[in-house]
Amino acid sequence: MLAEFFFLLRKAGLKVSITEYLTLLEALRLHVASVSVDEFYFLARASLIKDEALFDRFDQVFAAHFKGIEQLFQAFTAQVPEEWLKRQAQLLLSDEERAKIEALGGFDALMEALQERLREQDGEHHGGNKWIGTGGTSPFGHSGFNPEGVRIGGKGGNRRAVKVWEKREYRNLDDSVQIGTRNIKLALRKLRRFAREGAADQLDLPGTIDSTARNAGLLDIRMQPERHNAIKVLLFFDIGGSMDDHVRVCEEMFSAARAEFKHLRYFYFHNFIYESVWKDNRRRHAERIPLAEIMRKYGPDYRVILVGDATMSPYEITYPGGSVEHWNDEPGQVWLNRLLRHYPHAVWLNPEPEQRWNYTPSVQITRELMGERMYALTLRGLDEGIRGLKRAVPVAPLSVGVD
Amino acid sequence: MSTARFEGTERYVATEDLMMAVNAGITLGRPVLIKGEPGTGKTQLAEEVAKALQRPLLEWHIKSTTKAQQGLYEYDAVARLRDSQLGDDRVKDIANYIRRGSLWEAFDSQVQPVLLIDEIDKADIEFPNDLLRELDRMEFSVYETGETVRARHRPIIIITSNNEKELPDAFLRRCFFHYIRFPDADTMRSIVDVHYPGLKQTLLSEALKAFYDIREVPGLKKKPSTSELLDWIKLLLAEDISPEALRASDKNAIPPLYGALLKNEQDVHLFEQLVFMHRRNAR
Numbered sequence: 001m002l003a004e005f006f007f008l009l010r011k012a013g014l015k016v017s018i019t020e021y022l023t024l025l026e027a028l029r030l031h032v033a034s035v036s037v038d039e040f041y042f043l044a045r046a047s048l049i050k051d052e053a054l055f056d057r058f059d060q061v062f063a064a065h066f067k068g069i070e071q072l073f074q075a076f077t078a079q080v081p082e083e084w085l086k087r088q089a090q091l092l093l094s095d096e097e098r099a100k101i102e103a104l105g106g107f108d109a110l111m112e113a114l115q116e117r118l119r120e121q122d123g124e125h126h127g128g129n130k131w132i133g134t135g136g137t138s139p140f141g142h143s144g145f146n147p148e149g150v151r152i153g154g155k156g157g158n159r160r161a162v163k164v165w166e167k168r169e170y171r172n173l174d175d176s177v178q179i180g181t182r183n184i185k186l187a188l189r190k191l192r193r194f195a196r197e198g199a200a201d202q203l204d205l206p207g208t209i210d211s212t213a214r215n216a217g218l219l220d221i222r223m224q225p226e227r228h229n230a231i232k233v234l235l236f237f238d239i240g241g242s243m244d245d246h247v248r249v250c251e252e253m254f255s256a257a258r259a260e261f262k263h264l265r266y267f268y269f270h271n272f273i274y275e276s277v278w279k280d281n282r283r284r285h286a287e288r289i290p291l292a293e294i295m296r297k298y299g300p301d302y303r304v305i306l307v308g309d310a311t312m313s314p315y316e317i318t319y320p321g322g323s324v325e326h327w328n329d330e331p332g333q334v335w336l337n338r339l340l341r342h343y344p345h346a347v348w349l350n351p352e353p354e355q356r357w358n359y360t361p362s363v364q365i366t367r368e369l370m371g372e373r374m375y376a377l378t379l380r381g382l383d384e385g386i387r388g389l390k391r392a393v394p395v396a397p398l399s400v401g402v403d
Numbered sequence: 404m405s406t407a408r409f410e411g412t413e414r415y416v417a418t419e420d421l422m423m424a425v426n427a428g429i430t431l432g433r434p435v436l437i438k439g440e441p442g443t444g445k446t447q448l449a450e451e452v453a454k455a456l457q458r459p460l461l462e463w464h465i466k467s468t469t470k471a472q473q474g475l476y477e478y479d480a481v482a483r484l485r486d487s488q489l490g491d492d493r494v495k496d497i498a499n500y501i502r503r504g505s506l507w508e509a510f511d512s513q514v515q516p517v518l519l520i521d522e523i524d525k526a527d528i529e530f531p532n533d534l535l536r537e538l539d540r541m542e543f544s545v546y547e548t549g550e551t552v553r554a555r556h557r558p559i560i561i562i563t564s565n566n567e568k569e570l571p572d573a574f575l576r577r578c579f580f581h582y583i584r585f586p587d588a589d590t591m592r593s594i595v596d597v598h599y600p601g602l603k604q605t606l607l608s609e610a611l612k613a614f615y616d617i618r619e620v621p622g623l624k625k626k627p628s629t630s631e632l633l634d635w636i637k638l639l640l641a642e643d644i645s646p647e648a649l650r651a652s653d654k655n656a657i658p659p660l661y662g663a664l665l666k667n668e669q670d671v672h673l674f675e676q677l678v679f680m681h682r683r684n685a686r
Contacts, residue, residue: 015572017576020576023579027430030430030431032427032430039423042424046423046579050576051575051580052582189528208484219484
């Protein structure tokens with residue numbers, strides 16, 4: 001029975017190793033847990049799962065396996081057994097509400113829509129009016145306001161005794177798709193390049209021993225500078241307009257980058273890079289910094305990260321005067337091209353979901369201008385982006401525009 | 404292997420799952436990894452386990468510059484070099500210049516000790532990997548003297564992490580894991596109870612209410628945690644604030660002495676703004 005449970009866990013995407021499984025068995029043999037299933041649950045969790053973000057998934061597998069019920073949600077396909085939903089919904093809906101559902105095209109239609117959405121939805125969601133989660137007015141989820149709503153998971157107000165794993169208390173911690181400051185830092189860390197620069201204030205032990213030996217045993221102390229992360233980064237953030245939806249992820253990206261890089265300069269732009277950017281968003285019209293000055297001041301050894309959704313009218317990129325904010329003499333693409341030619345290490349991070357890129361011409365143009373170095377602002381995208389940032393890509397001058 | 408069991412102490416409220424993780428670690432002689440929000444009593448746990456089981460506590464606080472080797476031993480080459488220049492006799496025996504680390508001390512202890520490895524995530528990403536063999540076999544060898552140090556008793560190892568870095572899988576596989584969740588109101592009540600016995604019930608419930616209200620404020624950079632709540636209650640007691648004053652506060656005023664709960668100026672600012680808006684709406 002336990003072996004089966006073990007394989008179920010692995011099937012649910014929890015990387016439980018044989019060592020951990022054996023540890024659990026040994027602990028059981030030594031009577032760490034008594035016969036109570038609660039204690040067994042705690043013991044199994046402590047020995048098998050090593051990340052609180054995975055507790056929720058573990059709870060689901062545990063509940064499913066030890067109640068002998070089919071898996072309710074499969075982490076990957078997110079397909080819900082219809083029977084279960086029907087039963088669940090019928091338990092929860094009043095006759096009147098069920099009549100309303102009939103009016104909406106019947107239960108089957110609702111279920112179909114639900115399964116569709118479960119497939120589409122790729123994260124946790126609370127509030128709002130479409131996705132499944134808690135609160136909100138979508139017909140799916142729980143604690144919501146839609147009368148034809150289908151309750152998913154939550155047990156709500158009827159205070160019945162619920163088993164620990166059924167409480168799903170760790171749901172909020174499941175970060176399988178979310179991006180957080182810590183994850184970003186971890187990804188950015190891959191960009192590290194250590195070098196010894198600056199004042200020599202550390203004892204160089206091997207050097208001292210070596211030179212003392214050469215010195216016929218007379219002590220000859222050698223010092224060396226401390227190791228620092230020598231990577232230099234220029235960050236350009238798109239701000240305002242369509243970027244408002246992505247403020248949170250950008251803030252996190254920014255704070256992570258600030259903590260991670262000692263040599264970090266950041267600038268803002270709106271929609272696209274033109275002849276100037278700014279540092280203080282409140283005084284964006286008064287205090288602009290010409291892009292030419294940035295390129296003069298910061299050498300080509302800087303890595304450039306542009307963060308923006310690149311979602312705009314294509315004219316804003318390709319035509320002079322295309323900017324929505326001011327009159328630009330030269331089209332944005334000329335400026336981006338100049339920037340890229342000066343900085344061979346550059347990537348564009350796009351917070352828009354990748355599957356939407358193909359439907360936005362401006363994203364495709366930008367991507368082409370970047371030499372395909374556009375990555376999604378998700379953990380995987382960031383990882384790939386950091387790898388992209390490591391190699392220099394020479395960019396040819398544009399045929400349009402004067403240079 | 405040991406049969407000692409940890410059941411919490413009179414100063415430390417341990418939840419059932421926490422006790423299970425600790426006891427599993429004690430019984431199997433494996434490290435217990437504790438994660439959780441700052442201020443939920445991770446470091447405290449080791450002290451309380453040591454106290455409850457009456458074992459000596461050895462602490463190893465990790466910093467960003469800490470190397471795994473420092474927990475085993477350090478060879479003080481500079482001291483030896485200096486002694487050789489001065490013609491000191493000690494210089495002939497290299498063992499004089501081996502400085503023991505906390506892990507060595509723990510291995511060498513006559514009774515089974517509790518070893519706290521605090522904030523392991525502060526160290527370099529490779530740090531836990533460098534300790535794998537030592538924690539697994541509970542032995543290491545001293546290169547300079549050729550000596551092998553073996554644990555007399557497998558120490559009870561408690562490792563805390565603030566989640567600043569992800570720990571390597573190979574390391575995690577060898578640990579029991581527990582995540583200290585933020586306590587719910589009932590657990591919080593018993594925690595406050597063991598710290599301030601005889602606290603007026605009304606004051607406690609009002610304080611807890613105000614506390615959870617503040618935790619609910621959206622967008623706080625650092626939510627107040629258990630240790631901050633305890634500090635705050637201490638202050639409330641010291642200033643002799645009445646429960647009524649607290650109750651008045653949760654509607655449209657700032658709770659007294661909120662500086663103990665909110666620790667940075669952005670949060671205080673945000674909080675004051677929210678209270679201001681709330682007051683304006685109430686009018």
